[in-house]
Amino acid sequence: MTDLKNFGDILETADNMNKKIYEICQLLESENTEKPVSEIRERVKDIIAAMKSAINAGLKSDEKSTSGMCGDDCAKLLKMYKDGKSLFGVLHQKILKYSFATIEQNARMGKIAACPTAGSCGIVPSVIIAVAEELNVNEEREVDALITAGLVGKIVSNKLALAGAVAGCQSECGVASAMAAAAIVELYNGTNEQIINAAALTLKNIMGLVCDPVAGLVEIPCVKRNAFLSIYAVVGAELALAGIKSIIPVDEIVDAMKQVGEMMSPKLKESSEAGLATTPTGLQITEELSKKWNNQ
Amino acid sequence: MxxxxxxxxxxxxxxxxxxxxxxxxxxxxxxxxxxxxxxxxxxxxxxxxxxxxxxxxxxxxxxxxxxxxxxxxxxxxxxxxxxxxxxxxxxxxxxxxxxxxxxxxxxxxxxxxxxxxxxxxxxxxxxxxxxxxxxxxxGYKFNINGDYDTLVLIYKDKPGMIYRVTALLQGQNINIASMHCDRKAKGKQASMGICVDGSISEYIINELSKIEEVYLIRNIEVLKK
CATH class of the missing domain: 3.30.1330.90 (D-3-phosphoglycerate dehydrogenase; domain 3)
Structure with a gap:
């Protein structure tokens, strides 16, 4: 089974064996690492526990990051929800809160679980934990969902390095959003094909996303982008569960992402030499921070 | 690798x-x-x-x-x-x-x-x-990434050192995954970085410390990842 390198192979094998995608993934992992499936699932549980701790810590804090650029936006959302105001229903509110809680915790040097990276750590956990709470499912189902998400990230990473410096933000927050979309479909007991379609539909629509962080820090636009792309995952899942399909097959989408990543200017790949980082305000912030730190 | x-x-x-x-x-x-x-x-x-x-x-x-x-x-x-x-x-x-x-x-x-x-x-x-x-x-080149237990040695550059170290590992049935050597000049000091499958025992470290003109011996264990 170790030769399963793309989504097409995974889907075919899972359907032939009459198994869910997460089952194939944990078998693969077991084969590759020579560890029992139970041990792999225990390790996933530890990561879920860390995700929940990060959410809980983040919900309680409004401490600013070292740069002072972020850290109190989750508190603003919580206040609005407490006042009974929102455009969203409970599930979407929860996803948004959990996403801000996690990524702000990351910015203030709190403990988080990278998924797939630290800069995109607010997407997969917020979606899985919020949906699992709303569906009132047990921990084993959260594990199934996170393994499903992991499989999506792993297969994409066979072709595309999951690093803003290599392929832009499409390969970090973008891939996280596709991972989360797949996880939601698993939690709603969608089919394997729907899981893959959720990932495909999401990936198609984050293609080309650049990595242009102000002052090189994981804050602007990363913090709010995590929140946006968490909700985005719900769209991918909703469409897939309705039976809407991506006309372009997912493996071809990943190839296209790789091509786009290669064509993307290095100035838009985490080097902060273009985009938001070099807007007048972006440059002003960069200069102020540089002065502040040189004086320390 | x-x-x-x-x-x-x-x-x-x-x-x-x-x-x-x-x-x-x-x-x-x-x-x-x-x-x-x-x-x-x-x-x-x-x-x-x-x-x-x-x-x-x-x-x-x-x-x-x-x-x-x-x-x-x-x-x-x-x-x-x-x-x-x-x-x-x-x-x-x-x-x-x-x-x-x-x-x-x-x-x-x-x-x-x-x-x-x-x-x-x-x-x-x-x-x-x-x-x-x-x-x-x-100043010696190494490539230690924490994926394997790694033996780090700095010693006097002379014939037979690599053999003595690898023979000692072989004697303990330890498989070498990769190995990297460097030196500044002939006959001066040299370095060895050896990544192994499994772990390096205290016995090996003791035996290595008995070899004359070995200046630094470190066993760098695999990183928790």
């Missing part, structure tokens, strides 16, 4: 934020440097280059490197207060920030010293997604 991809490359690690390359990577470089030095330093100086120098303070790269030298893993919440913890331990800490574009964008030289060992200079790079490498120890 690339390791096979696992699920846990994508979900995890559990770490202190905000950046896998600039925070978690920094912790791992500091940690490996601390293990290579092998004792509590009295003073440690970090020279950060390029992206590490430019964005390091906003990413807590400084706190991460220092926390690593203090022996912290990437998920230790004391990383945030590593300056205070170092002060409690009486360790002098100094940071310098430089530009040198002949160096890797995320690189650091760590100079550790105490009365017993003297001074050691260890260079490292953070290559992305929390992956790191120690590239130099006291």
């Amino acid at each position: 690339e390791k096979a991809k696992t699920l846990f490359d994508v979900i995890g690690p559990v770490m202190v934020g905000p950046s896998s390359s600039h925070t978690a990577g920094a912790v791992r470089i500091g940690y490996l440097a601390g293990k290579i030095f092998g004792e509590k330093p009295d003073n440690v100086t970090f020279v950060l280059y390029n992206s590490f120098a430019k964005t390091g303070r906003g990413h807590g790269t400084d706190k991460g490197l220092l926390g690593g030298v203090l022996g912290y893993d990437v998920d230790n919440e004391n990383i945030k207060i590593s300056y205070q913890e170092a002060e409690k331990l009486g360790i002098g800490v100094n940071f310098e920030y430089r530009e040198d574009y002949t160096r890797h964008p995320n690189s650091v030289d760590i100079i550790l010293e105490n009365k017993n060992i003297g001074k050691m200079e260890i260079s490292g790079i953070s290559v992305g997604a929390g992956e790191v490498a120690i590239t130099k120890i006291n």
Whole structure:
């Protein structure tokens, strides 16, 4: 089974064996690492526990990051929800809160679980934990969902390095959003094909996303982008569960992402030499921070 | 030597934020440097280059490197207060920030010293997604990335040294995954970095220390990932 390198192979094998995608993934992992499936699932549980701790810590804090650029936006959302105001229903509110809680915790040097990276750590956990709470499912189902998400990230990473410096933000927050979309479909007991379609539909629509962080820090636009792309995952899942399909097959989408990543200017790949980082305000912030730190 | 991809490359690690390359990577470089030095330093100086120098303070790269030298893993919440913890331990800490574009964008030289060992200079790079490498120890080239238990040796350059070390490993039925040697000049000092499958026993370390003119022996265990 170790030769399963793309989504097409995974889907075919899972359907032939009459198994869910997460089952194939944990078998693969077991084969590759020579560890029992139970041990792999225990390790996933530890990561879920860390995700929940990060959410809980983040919900309680409004401490600013070292740069002072972020850290109190989750508190603003919580206040609005407490006042009974929102455009969203409970599930979407929860996803948004959990996403801000996690990524702000990351910015203030709190403990988080990278998924797939630290800069995109607010997407997969917020979606899985919020949906699992709303569906009132047990921990084993959260594990199934996170393994499903992991499989999506792993297969994409066979072709595309999951690093803003290599392929832009499409390969970090973008891939996280596709991972989360797949996880939601698993939690709603969608089919394997729907899981893959959720990932495909999401990936198609984050293609080309650049990595242009102000002052090189994981804050602007990363913090709010995590929140946006968490909700985005719900769209991918909703469409897939309705039976809407991506006309372009997912493996071809990943190839296209790789091509786009290669064509993307290095100035838009985490080097902060273009985009938001070099807007007048972006440059002003960069200069102020540089002065502040040189004086320390 | 690339390791096979696992699920846990994508979900995890559990770490202190905000950046896998600039925070978690920094912790791992500091940690490996601390293990290579092998004792509590009295003073440690970090020279950060390029992206590490430019964005390091906003990413807590400084706190991460220092926390690593203090022996912290990437998920230790004391990383945030590593300056205070170092002060409690009486360790002098100094940071310098430089530009040198002949160096890797995320690189650091760590100079550790105490009365017993003297001074050691260890260079490292953070290559992305929390992956790191120690590239130099006291001017000798190494490639230590924490994926394997690694034997680090600095010794007098003379015929037969590699044989003696590898024969000792073979005698203990230890398989060598990769090996890297370097020297500054013929007959002076040389270095060996040997990655092994499994682990290096205390017996091996004892036997190595019996070989004359071996100046440094360290067993750097695989990193928790």
